[in-house]
Amino acid sequence: MTKKSTIQVEKVNLHIVNWLKSYAENAKSNGFVIGISGGVDSAVTSTLCAQTGLKVVCIEMPIHQAESHVTRAREHIDQLKKRFSNVENAVADLTSVFETFKSIVPNTVEESKVHLSLANTRARLRMTTLYYFAGIHGLLVAGTGNKVEDFGVGFYTKYGDGGVDLSPIADLMKSEVYALGAYLQVPNAILIAAPTDGLFGDDRSDEDQLGASYDELEWAMLQAENGKEASDFSGKEKNVFEIYKKLNTANQHKMRAIPVCEINRD
Structure with a gap:
């Protein structure tokens, strides 16, 4: 059941970049804002957006984030800023916001339901943060979901990472995202890392959840x-x-x- 990508990466890359640029220009937008997680989907999406020449703001939004996720995210952002002069970055540490939220909502229900709800809350806090940056800079929120996640198993949070303005890679299978990532010279640490949404504050992978x-x-x-x-x-x-x-x-x-x-x- 191993799937190998058959897409023409150079052609697909150019097609998505042109699509992004055209969409932003028609929307009278200055560019894009993207949440950077340290995973391949956000790395590929941000690199595609950077190639448009429009303003790109990469946002780190840690919430009790694993150090490995932070390291990979920063390596990618640093690399992207060196390659593209139109790329900026910002950090919005949402840990204290998340902890405040936890302190004012009921937590006396079934523990597994609390954990899942709080995981989804992390994603929704991040969505709100991305739209704040989008609003002050006149940007579009670029989604990072791939085809399997968005249209296959629905592996995302409604009004969390599913709350975006446009989805550049949502017609690409995960294997195709990896192929495109290799072509775009995404850091190897990201390409070899086990995919994870990082929403539970532990080391569980996407495969563990799915x-x-x-x-x-x-x-x-x-x-x-x-x-x-x-x-x-x-x-x-x-x-x-x-x-x-x-x-x-x-x-x-x-x-x-x-x-x-x-x-x-x-």
Whole structure:
């Protein structure tokens, strides 16, 4: 189930950069703001935005962040600023904001529900922060979600990292993001790191949370798009496919437009 990227990275790179530039110009925007996590998705997205020549502000938003995440994020930002004169950066340490929030909300319910809600709160605090910077600089918030996360398993926080103005890499599979990242010379420390959302304040990876690797989920997503069912597989493949289908079904509320109760006025 290992997936190898087949995209023409140079062509895809140019296409996304032109799309970003055109969108920003039509929106009368000065450029882009991006949250930098130390992961490949935000590194690739910020590098694509930087190539437009428009203003790019990279924001670090630590909340009890693991040192390795901080180190990778700063290495990428430093590299990007050396390569592109239109790139700026800022740090908004949200740890105290997060701790204040925790102190004023109830925490007497089931512990697992509190942990998940607080993880999503981290993402929503970051979204609010990105829109603050976007507002004061006249920028668009660039999303960093890839196709598997955004349209396959819904692995993002609604109105958190899902709250963006545009999504440059949302039609790229994770393997394609890695291929593009290598082409764009994203720091190797980022390319080899295990993907993680960093929302729980521990070392759990995305695979730990999802129950399958991105390569496996890509495979399952393609099988589902081709009309396959769980009964078509056995063993490990069946297990992965069932994980994908379960997540895809449970997270449809994120992927579909918000339902509106329409009124019959006849």
